Amino acid sequence: MSNQAVGGVYQTIIEEVINSSRVDFEENGVEESVLEELRLGWQQKLSQLDVAQFPWDPKPEPPPPAMPVPPINPAPAQNHPIKAEPSSTPQLPPVAPIHNGMPDQMQIPGGFNGVDNKSGNVAANRASQLIQQQYGNRATGSINAIQDQMGQQISGQPQQVQLPPLVQQGQHMIPQQQGSQHLPAPNGQHHLHNAQTDGAGDAEGEFEAILMRRGITGDLEELGRVDIDGILHEQIAARAKAMEGGGLMLPLKEATKHRAAGGSKSRGPGIGAHDGAEDEEDEDAINSDLDDPEEDRSDDEVDDEGLGHIMLCMYDKVQRVKNKWKCTLKDGVLTVNGKEYVFHKATGEYEW
Amino acid sequence: MATGGQSFYELYRRSSIGLALTDTLDDLISDERINPQLAMKILSNFDQAITEALQKNVKCRLSFKGSLDTYRFCDEVWTFLIKNVTFKMDNGTPPVVADKVKIVSCNAKKPGEGP
Numbered sequence: 001m002s003n004q005a006v007g008g009v010y011q012t013i014i015e016e017v018i019n020s021s022r023v024d025f026e027e028n029g030v031e032e033s034v035l036e037e038l039r040l041g042w043q044q045k046l047s048q049l050d051v052a053q054f055p056w057d058p059k060p061e062p063p064p065p066a067m068p069v070p071p072i073n074p075a076p077a078q079n080h081p082i083k084a085e086p087s088s089t090p091q092l093p094p095v096a097p098i099h100n101g102m103p104d105q106m107q108i109p110g111g112f113n114g115v116d117n118k119s120g121n122v123a124a125n126r127a128s129q130l131i132q133q134q135y136g137n138r139a140t141g142s143i144n145a146i147q148d149q150m151g152q153q154i155s156g157q158p159q160q161v162q163l164p165p166l167v168q169q170g171q172h173m174i175p176q177q178q179g180s181q182h183l184p185a186p187n188g189q190h191h192l193h194n195a196q197t198d199g200a201g202d203a204e205g206e207f208e209a210i211l212m213r214r215g216i217t218g219d220l221e222e223l224g225r226v227d228i229d230g231i232l233h234e235q236i237a238a239r240a241k242a243m244e245g246g247g248l249m250l251p252l253k254e255a256t257k258h259r260a261a262g263g264s265k266s267r268g269p270g271i272g273a274h275d276g277a278e279d280e281e282d283e284d285a286i287n288s289d290l291d292d293p294e295e296d297r298s299d300d301e302v303d304d305e306g307l308g309h310i311m312l313c314m315y316d317k318v319q320r321v322k323n324k325w326k327c328t329l330k331d332g333v334l335t336v337n338g339k340e341y342v343f344h345k346a347t348g349e350y351e352w
Numbered sequence: 353m354a355t356g357g358q359s360f361y362e363l364y365r366r367s368s369i370g371l372a373l374t375d376t377l378d379d380l381i382s383d384e385r386i387n388p389q390l391a392m393k394i395l396s397n398f399d400q401a402i403t404e405a406l407q408k409n410v411k412c413r414l415s416f417k418g419s420l421d422t423y424r425f426c427d428e429v430w431t432f433l434i435k436n437v438t439f440k441m442d443n444g445t446p447p448v449v450a451d452k453v454k455i456v457s458c459n460a461k462k463p464g465e466g467p
Contacts, residue, residue: 009409010369016401017373017394024393025386034385038376038394045372309453312363314460315430325420327430329457331406333367334414336439336450340368342406346414348455350434352423 006052006340014042051340309336313346323352360399361458363429364406373398413442421452430457 018039025035043056313332319325329346364370377391418437424430432455439448 005410005412009405012409013369013398013401013405016405017398020397020401021394024390024397028387028390030386030390034380037385038380041376041379042369042373045375046369049368049372051368309450310366311453311455311457312367313455313457314361315457316460318425318430318457325423325432327432327457329455330460331403331410332414332457333364333369333402333406334439334453335368336437336448336453339448341412341414341439341441341448342410343412343414344406344410346416348416348418348432348434350416350418350420350432350437352420 003052003339003341006342007054009342010046010052011055014039051335051338311335311346313343325350325352360396360403362395362399363456363458364399364402365395366456367402369402370398415440415442416453418453428459431455432457 018035021038022032022035025032043054047054047057311329311332311334313329313334316328316330318327325348327348329348330344332343332346334341334343334346365374373395377386377394380386381388381391416434416437416439418434420432421435422431422433424432433452434455435452437450437453439450441447
């Protein structure tokens with residue numbers, strides 16, 4: 001089995017790289033101990049991949065082979081059938097889950113939506129926290145002008161704490177929250193207040209408090225507009241992300257992140273539900289778009305673990321007659337079934 | 353990536369030994385033991401070392417058969433996705449079977465040029 005050769009060849013490569021890198025380390029003023037560390041770390045990582053028996057590995061059965069030097073091919077040869085076979089089968093399971101890895105990732109947003117829709121409390125809590133951060137600051141600024149105590153409470157305390165004094169002070173605001181259209185504001189504000197009202201429906205105390213704060217500032221209109229502008233801008237940006245960037249153009253992970261962020265930004269069940277619906281559509285789109293290339297890509301992804309089924313080599317000749325292919329390859333590394341092989345020459349015949 | 357005037361393919365960085373090296377270098381970089389430039393230099397040393405080691409130190413032959421699922425030839429690189437592959441080694445060991453294997457292959461005739 002050419003698997004035996006791997007250990008020796010890799011040992012040679014590591015020595016070669018370490019030796020030729022010594023000068024570079026010196027030129028960069030890096031201590032040689034780091035070079036040694038590199039070698040050890042490298043060997044250790046390679047051993048963890050368990051693609052072959054390496055000379056530096058402790059022997060599985062110490063008695064028969066005693067020499068841990070590369071040119072001991074006959075000795076580990078005996079070990080190989082014994083060790084390689086059992087470990088090659090357990091190697092397979094790690095590969096399979098990785099194939100599933102991508103679909104799993106794609107389902108994450110779905111799961112998140114599920115959470116979002118079913119238990120809106122999670123999203124509401126997050127949203128409230130986020131809003132607390134935003135408005136806490138703004139409110140501090142504006143409220144400080146009116147009442148120092150209030151500002152301190154707002155920045156430092158949960159919203160429920162400040163609710164009672166607020167109710168006392170701005171009681172006339174409460175009806176306005178419920179019928180938010182009454183607020184003297186441009187049209188855009190309706191959306192905002194709808195959102196906020198929805199939010200209040202979800203977790204009333206918190207969201208009321210937010211509206212109240214704005215009411216408390218006194219110059220309701222101006223601050224309201226500023227806030228609204230900010231909120232609208234955020235929402236539009238979030239939408240835009242969800243629609244284009246967050247959906248199709250971004251890597252899956254980032255897209256998922258945006259979605260998560262969007263979900264946490266949603267200001268209530270109404271908006272949250274909208275987001276949820278959009279997400280589901282997006283997801284479908286993403287799924288269908290990515291499903292096809294994934295077939296190929298799964299192979300790329302798999303070798304993140306170093307255990308993908310992949311052959312890296314040079315080609316001398318690639319010939320095709322109708323659907324029959326013949327190729328001559330050389331100087332290759334083949335990773336298959338969790339084991340690695342090296343070859344000098346390989347010929348392949350396959351039909352398309 | 354030039355190493356002593358000659359450059360080598362970087363494709364072997366995807367092998368297990370290349371990945372192990374990359375991982376280790378990443379660790380060293382994130383610990384700020386080495387800088388990324390040095391890591392790149394080491395990787396190019398690796399490109400050279402593995403290419404030469406495979407040319408000089410390996411004698412094994414291999415043949416394989418299967419059904420070709422996908423083929424691609426781009427920038428002088430052949431990529432094959434082969435299903436139901438059987439690999440036969442030249443030294444009489446039992447053949448190795450795999451559901452699928454991906455072959456990434458650079459042109460052997462222009463070793464002076466990177467992929």
